Amino acid sequence: MVLAKRYVWLLGGGVIGIAVLAVLVLLVTDNGNDTQLIASGRIEGRLTTLSAKSPADVDEIFIDEGMYVERGQPLARLDNPTQRARVNAAGEQLASLRRKQEGLTIELAALERQAALQIEQAKVALTEAKSRVARAKADYAQAERDLERYQKLAQTNVVSQQRLEEVRLRETMSFEGLKETEAVQNRAQKALQLAALQNDFIAAKRAELAALVNEIGRAEAVLAEQSSYVEAFDIDSPLAGTILARMIETGERVNAGTPLFTLVDLDKLYVKVYIPEPDIGKITLGQPARIRVDSHPDQLFKAKVSKIAQQAEFTPKNVETREERVKLVFAIELSLSENPQGILKPGMPADGIIELATARTDENPN
Numbered sequence: 001m002v003l004a005k006r007y008v009w010l011l012g013g014g015v016i017g018i019a020v021l022a023v024l025v026l027l028v029t030d031n032g033n034d035t036q037l038i039a040s041g042r043i044e045g046r047l048t049t050l051s052a053k054s055p056a057d058v059d060e061i062f063i064d065e066g067m068y069v070e071r072g073q074p075l076a077r078l079d080n081p082t083q084r085a086r087v088n089a090a091g092e093q094l095a096s097l098r099r100k101q102e103g104l105t106i107e108l109a110a111l112e113r114q115a116a117l118q119i120e121q122a123k124v125a126l127t128e129a130k131s132r133v134a135r136a137k138a139d140y141a142q143a144e145r146d147l148e149r150y151q152k153l154a155q156t157n158v159v160s161q162q163r164l165e166e167v168r169l170r171e172t173m174s175f176e177g178l179k180e181t182e183a184v185q186n187r188a189q190k191a192l193q194l195a196a197l198q199n200d201f202i203a204a205k206r207a208e209l210a211a212l213v214n215e216i217g218r219a220e221a222v223l224a225e226q227s228s229y230v231e232a233f234d235i236d237s238p239l240a241g242t243i244l245a246r247m248i249e250t251g252e253r254v255n256a257g258t259p260l261f262t263l264v265d266l267d268k269l270y271v272k273v274y275i276p277e278p279d280i281g282k283i284t285l286g287q288p289a290r291i292r293v294d295s296h297p298d299q300l301f302k303a304k305v306s307k308i309a310q311q312a313e314f315t316p317k318n319v320e321t322r323e324e325r326v327k328l329v330f331a332i333e334l335s336l337s338e339n340p341q342g343i344l345k346p347g348m349p350a351d352g353i354i355e356l357a358t359a360r361t362d363e364n365p366n
Contacts, residue, residue, distance in 0.1 A: 037354040039273035045264035045346040052254040053232035056080040078233040090223040115198030122192035129185035136178040143174035241265040277328035306335035
């Protein structure tokens with residue numbers, strides 16, 4: 001079998017992560033049918049950069065560059081006495097507010113019981129006073145009728161003047177008794193009104209307690225926030241991967257947002273390559289590919305097309321002539337399906353061999 005080869009050099013666009021500056025695309029043809037597309041690039045990875053959450057001093061470092069770490073494994077420990085003091089102050093403030101809440105809750109409960117008792121007693125007293133007033137009115141009415149009757153009898157000398165005076169005295173005393181019971185009723189009514197005023201005082205205490213609860217909520221949020229900074233002093237790995245870079249030294253002062261470590265998951269590597277615009281139609285998502293690296297020339301690693309750029313790039317510059325439009329390229333990513341023993345590393349030169357759809361169609365006409 002005779003193979004005809006043609007080479008197309010493509011200059012890459014901007015550098016992203018550990019991207020290549022130049023890409024070589026080799027198109028192999030067999031009896032006029034395209035079978036493979038070979039593009040060269042460099043292995044890249046999804047980088048995770050850990051940063052300091054707040055200003056702190058680097059107290060201790062447990063790992064170094066190139067080391068493999070498990071998810072949750074300690075990488076370093078930071079410290080800041082000032083931040084710990086803020087946490088203590090926030091905790092004391094919260095404790096003080098909770099003690100105040102406890103005291104106010106007890107006071108409010110006592111006021112509610114006291115008010116309920118006073119109101120109930122005032123209602124009972126008012127009911128009794130009204131009953132006495134009713135009896136006093138009935139007694140006074142009877143005394144008035146007796147006096148009127150005895151006055152008529154005295155005019156005809158049926159009863160003695162002494163007896164009339166006795167009836168008149170009883171009528172006067174009944175009237176005084178009525179006035180006294182009405183005064184007691186008025187006092188009982190005012191006592192009930194005064195007891196009812198306790199409800200307004202209780203409502204104010206309830207509002208004070210509600211405001212205190214809100215203040216406690218804010219204090220809890222402050223304590224949680226300040227505590228989160230202290231908790232963030234322990235730098236643990238968020239994933240199982242390899243330390244690509246360590247940007248700190250023991251004793252160093254870091255600020256919020258200062259990068260500490262850069263990690264990569266060696267099981268999720270990919271090769272970014274650039275495909276000429278005339279060939280991009282031959283590439284589809286999920287298309288199988290193989291990766292070859294110089295350090296293991298006899299071994300091919302399984303991969304697949306995982307990303308195709310939606311916008312083309314001009315290389316080396318934006319030109320519009322028909323002859324130069326072939327330099328329009330698309331970036332694609334070939335995600336590796338395997339990385340035995342982590343032998344593949346970000347930055348390694350690699351060749352991506354993409355099995356073209358036309359080749360698969362020719363091989364499987366049915």
